[in-house]
Amino acid sequence: MGWFGRCWHCFAPIVLPFILPSRAAPGVSGESGSARSACVPTIRFFPRVTPLCPPTTVTKPASQLRVYNTLTKTKQPFEPIAPPAVGIYLCGPTVYAESHIGHMVGPVIFDTVKRYLRYSGYQPTWVVNITDVDDKLINKSKERELPVSQIATEMTADYLANLRELGVNQIDYMPRATDHMPQIISFIERLIEKDHAYEVDGDVFFDVVKDPNYGQLSNRSVDDQQGEGGEAAAKKRSAGDFALWKSAKPGEISWDSPWGRGRPGWHIECSAMSHEILGTTFDIHGGGLDLMFPHHENELAQSGCCHGAPMVKYWMHNGLMRSEGKGKLGGKGDREESAEDAAAGKISRSKGDGGLSALIRRHTGTRIRFFLLRTHYRSTILYSEEGLEEAGSALDGFYRLFDRFKEISGISFYGDGDLKPARTRAGGEFDPGKDALLGQVHQLREKFITAMDDDFNTGAAISVLFDGVRLLNRFIDEKSLAAGADASSPEVVSLIAAMRSMKELTNVLGLFDKPPVAGGGDEVAQELLDKTIHLLIDLRKEARERKDYATGDAIRNRLSELGVSLLDKKEGTSWELTS
Known part of the structure; x- marks a missing residue:
């Protein structure tokens, strides 16, 4: 029996018989000024964890592994801080919109890195953060007229579903910024105490001039760091200073702090969460080349100034994805392109490239x-x-x-x-x-x-x-x-x-864990499946228009049980496979 035939046996009970009502899933809670309790099913989040501790017996696995360190611009023997333990941190997504294929590059790479380290005898712990409070999220909240927390929950679910499709299943911790406000605030307080940060009218900025090592990762000077503009620019001592805490604006999500209600800056979130889980100095920090400056440079600066110790031993930066053939492709990867060149041609959501749900339906996660x-x-x-x-x-x-x-x-x-x-x-x-x-x-x-x-x-x-x-x-x-x-x-x-x-x-x-399914080569089956699900979407829409919400909820729930997620938007309802 072909793939569509097997799928039809799953969908036929909903398409052909009259759909029986079932209880709807609980709704998403509204906005809150404190850490959210809602989390996405199938993955655990860790609001509080014990920092990674060195093992009692230090043994070095037999390995000749060499890693290119962006900080030193050389390949170096891989010698973890406390072998066999290895701490890895990867900058995760800002969950304000659906993920595209470019968002999968880092997770697939570091999922493989962790697999190989484990294969080599190490005991890696891998952290991927979720930025669930940010300017982009706030703007999207206003645009969609939905709470920030609801958008973040929906888009986190989308991100996780796509990770599963691509076989990314090695993540140990996935901390959310909104669950770590106490740690973030404490981090900022310590920087102020050490005279590396200052407060002005409820905003707190990092003083880049006070850090003599600023620019060591990206080889950029303080003058290259422009920091925040607008009203914040007038409050700063130097144009390169960047925000650690932003004072609340009317109608925006905010938290209590010693400086009044507000929310954290982007860079401080990663420093606080990585320190909370992996400790003061950990082994590997990863991310795309476009994050090296200013994000990783600022992380490195504020963490080093806060703790008086290096933040990371090995910085690993992956190349970006382009929709045009610019720059070097393939090869041994011995060439590093500039962050500006990479950012200019990378896959971006605004260009509409690499829509991930559609790609997975056409090509499968394994491909x-x-x-x-x-x-x-x-x-x-x-x-x-x-x-x-x-x-x-x-x-x-x-x-x-x-x-x-x-x-x-x-x-x-x-x-x-x-x-x-x-x-x-x-x-x-x-x-x-x-x-x-x-x-x-x-x-x-x-x-x-x-x-x-x-x-x-x-x-x-x-x-x-x-x-x-x-x-x-x-x-x-x-x-x-x-x-x-x-x-x-x-x-x-x-x-x-x-x-x-x-x-x-x-x-x-991380290949061949599951047998192949149709994708790309079975276009007729894919088209039939798409038409079948859209038929159900139309039936659900008609039911809701006549206020038959029980039937509408039943369609969504039955599809969800079969691994099909419906995404309701202003322009209509789309679908994606989640299992």
Whole structure:
């Protein structure tokens, strides 16, 4: 049965029979001037956590990993502060609108970074923040005439749904700014006490002139930092000073503070949350190249001045995604483009590029993840439909091998299943001298590790996987293995062991956890599915117009149970897959 046929069996009970009413989900709570209690299902948020502590026994995993450090502009041996523990912080989204494909670049990269660190014997803790109070959110709140908290909750749900589709499931902590007001306020108070910040009429600014190291990350001077303009500019001692706390304006969300009601600036949120969870100095801070200045520069300055210690040991910046072929693509990623050049051509929501829900429906999350990982993380990614189609064609080669393997062995490659791959690079069971095929696979595994040890070179690692596909297909052909083969034969036993090793490596990249679903290549099925769901959307609209809210809620709830989320907007209702 085809993919649409399977989906139709799910949707038919709602389309054909009369829809039975069911109880609606609880509504989103209104605006509040304190930390919100509402959170998005399927992921835990951590308003208060214990900072990451060094392990009692310090042991360094056997690793030759080298990481490019933006701070030093060199590749350096990776030597964590308190091995095997590794603290990682990635700047997350400002949740004021739906996410696009550009928002997925960092999460996919650092999801893979964490997977490889764990594979290498480390114990990484990965934090991705949610900025749920910001000028953009406030402006969107006014535009949509909805509370900031409601918009943030909706858009966080959208972001998380897209992360799940792309296999990003390694995040340990996802703190929200609104849950950390006490820590943010305490951080600002300490900066004032140390004479690195000052208050003027309810606004608090960081004094960049007082930090002699300002600009060390981006090689920018104090004069390059313009800070806030408008009314705030008149209050500042220097044009480069930036806001730590903004006094409340009428009708805006705000919190009590020693300086009156207001809200935090963007930069201080990340410093406070990373310190709360990972401690004063942690190992890796990641983010897009466009965040290096001023955001990361300001984080580095305020954290260092507050605690008198370096904030981060390794700064990792990923290249951005472009919709036009400007700048270097692919390669080893040894070239760094300027932040201005990167920002000029990056994927942006305003240009309408890379609508993520539509992309996932056309291409699947696995294809998009594969597309992103084929380029070294520090290089620019050229976005195009053709590139995604090429990624799909490349994946087809893997899928054909996995299908052949299942026909021969009866074992599915997807999930862990009966393959049970090793969880760490030390866990593989190889005896190269005993089996010719496993000897060749062992060599491929070593090449894969060498690639990843070279600043997480996923592009080179994927090339090794292609070599593995060719090797295993050749083995199957030479041994004439086919459906019905003797599972106890030496050839099949060797093939299973080799595929177990392949699974070990694909797990590191977060690929092939699930079997392929239609996308891109099954356009007719996609079109039928889209028409079916829009039929239900129209039925729901008609029910609501005649004030039959029970039926309208039933349609939404039943679709939600099937993994389809409806997004109501002024211009109409759209849908996306959430599971």
